[in-house]
Amino acid sequence: MWNTIGALILDPNVRWIIVGCMLLGLSSGVIGSFMVLRKQSLIGDALAHAALPGICIAFMLSGVKSTGGFFIGALVAGVLATFGIRWITQYSRIKQDAAMGIILSFFFGVGVLLLTHIQHSGDGGQSGLDKYLFGQAASMMQSDVYVLAGISLLMIVICVALFRLFKLISFDPGFAKGMGLPVAFLEQLLLLLTVIIVVAGIQAVGVVLMSALLITPAIAARFWTDRLHIMVMVSGIFGALSGLIGTLWSGMVSQLPTGPVTVLAATVFFAISALCAPRRGWLAKLWSRKQTKEQWQRQGGISHE
Amino acid sequence: MTHLSLSDPIAVTDNNAMAMPLQVTGLTVAYHKKPVVQDVSFTLAPGRLIGLIGPNGAGKSTLLKASLGLVPSIAGDVKVYGKTYQQHRKKIGYVPQRESVDWDFPTNALDVVLMGTYGRLGWFRRPGKHEHETAMECLRKVGMADYAQRQISQLSGGQQQRIFLARALAQQAQLYLMDEPFAGVDATTEKAIISLLEQLKAEGKTVLVVHHDLSTVEAYFDDVLLLNRTLIGVGAVKDIFNADMLQQTYGGKMAVLQGKEGIVLAGK
Numbered sequence: 001m002w003n004t005i006g007a008l009i010l011d012p013n014v015r016w017i018i019v020g021c022m023l024l025g026l027s028s029g030v031i032g033s034f035m036v037l038r039k040q041s042l043i044g045d046a047l048a049h050a051a052l053p054g055i056c057i058a059f060m061l062s063g064v065k066s067t068g069g070f071f072i073g074a075l076v077a078g079v080l081a082t083f084g085i086r087w088i089t090q091y092s093r094i095k096q097d098a099a100m101g102i103i104l105s106f107f108f109g110v111g112v113l114l115l116t117h118i119q120h121s122g123d124g125g126q127s128g129l130d131k132y133l134f135g136q137a138a139s140m141m142q143s144d145v146y147v148l149a150g151i152s153l154l155m156i157v158i159c160v161a162l163f164r165l166f167k168l169i170s171f172d173p174g175f176a177k178g179m180g181l182p183v184a185f186l187e188q189l190l191l192l193l194t195v196i197i198v199v200a201g202i203q204a205v206g207v208v209l210m211s212a213l214l215i216t217p218a219i220a221a222r223f224w225t226d227r228l229h230i231m232v233m234v235s236g237i238f239g240a241l242s243g244l245i246g247t248l249w250s251g252m253v254s255q256l257p258t259g260p261v262t263v264l265a266a267t268v269f270f271a272i273s274a275l276c277a278p279r280r281g282w283l284a285k286l287w288s289r290k291q292t293k294e295q296w297q298r299q300g301g302i303s304h305e
Numbered sequence: 306m307t308h309l310s311l312s313d314p315i316a317v318t319d320n321n322a323m324a325m326p327l328q329v330t331g332l333t334v335a336y337h338k339k340p341v342v343q344d345v346s347f348t349l350a351p352g353r354l355i356g357l358i359g360p361n362g363a364g365k366s367t368l369l370k371a372s373l374g375l376v377p378s379i380a381g382d383v384k385v386y387g388k389t390y391q392q393h394r395k396k397i398g399y400v401p402q403r404e405s406v407d408w409d410f411p412t413n414a415l416d417v418v419l420m421g422t423y424g425r426l427g428w429f430r431r432p433g434k435h436e437h438e439t440a441m442e443c444l445r446k447v448g449m450a451d452y453a454q455r456q457i458s459q460l461s462g463g464q465q466q467r468i469f470l471a472r473a474l475a476q477q478a479q480l481y482l483m484d485e486p487f488a489g490v491d492a493t494t495e496k497a498i499i500s501l502l503e504q505l506k507a508e509g510k511t512v513l514v515v516h517h518d519l520s521t522v523e524a525y526f527d528d529v530l531l532l533n534r535t536l537i538g539v540g541a542v543k544d545i546f547n548a549d550m551l552q553q554t555y556g557g558k559m560a561v562l563q564g565k566e567g568i569v570l571a572g573k
Contacts, residue, residue: 172406178373179424180394226456228411
């Protein structure tokens, strides 16, 4: 197995893909932290699913498979989906979770319909669009990696520069608004960053599982710390490592899509964190409960403080 | 529409009434077509503690939020020291309800108090030594200095409430709007909060507090606003906090008896 991994890493094409997936994991881990804390975990899921019809329409209009065209199609669809969600919550009594459910399934339904149509048409066979369901990192080219690197850099610069404000609107948006901060603008900015990273990640991870890369590293990171900036960094690292493991793993098995294995890797990080993290982890909680109980029994059940 | 005013004790003319801490005129707020606050007008005078009293669903929180521009109003006008709240936002300190946030957020007490300084810092400037000193001073004022580094989920409800107050103090405002600061706190915290309110008043600041416990109104506040969707009454506690006005405010929900010892209330 180590020989296979060694051979993979030495292959310059694979190296580009690994770098791309790690950058993707890093940025989605960072942005995902804010989305999870804002209780908007599922927005990434809605956005990713919504991207499918955008990709299909981009293909139908241009007739060629181009990453740039797909990116624009997915971006437009993602932005439309966020407008749809906001419109529903604003003009009806439907809550955000239900609104996301409606939009997610509607867009995805249309996407699958279009996908089937394309595959049954003449040149559909070579379109490779079905790869966008579960992601195939191997299809990434050097130029894609450059794009991902640019996006990651942009994302990290914005998150560092506006860290305090993102933190405030995640913790207490009402207070931030009362202070006169442009909360609506900052929320839209955060959402836009999410759309961009989701769309950028679809090629590698796929529309079905992209949201896991936003959510799972963030909740895993939460176990290790009570400080937001550390949580964001740890989440980025977990995301990057998941990208690395996912790419290597899917590279070793033919026909294995990258998305599911990347998500599995992230889930392993989550499981380890939930189990072993100091203080917040399950084992630590068990241990401290046991100690409290023993101490109580040692002093005969009565506190003599 | 009569314009009820709290400024009577100081006897102000219309001209300098412009600079009153808070002047609300004809404020109306509606959710889904139903008006929750209707045509409310009042003026708060400086250096007073004002209780905002009314039954559940009377629109107390909504009135507070609408005064801050947090919820849209369909009619009316709010002036803070004679200007719109956008122009004078830095003069307002706000204490939201404690339940409005998730206390499991990864941050500590000092960080939350520091958030009070963000309004003055602008977009990119980081809180420096000065802001940290301000935040620590505010924590000291609410008796929470020893808990500065404590993760906020490990604080008791009363301590969390005091952190919110410290954060509002860090805003260094002139007018404070507090949404139920006394809700669910123990006697220690209640005492800490009331002495803080007295201190703010001594500094000439104006504090409007949404309050539920009718038995402490006379002890804590100078003035009251009685609200049940519309403004039932506004004025000095000694003038309008009586059985008759409370009966009007609480309607059929409360039996109010006035005895020698003060006001006795009984739920119906």
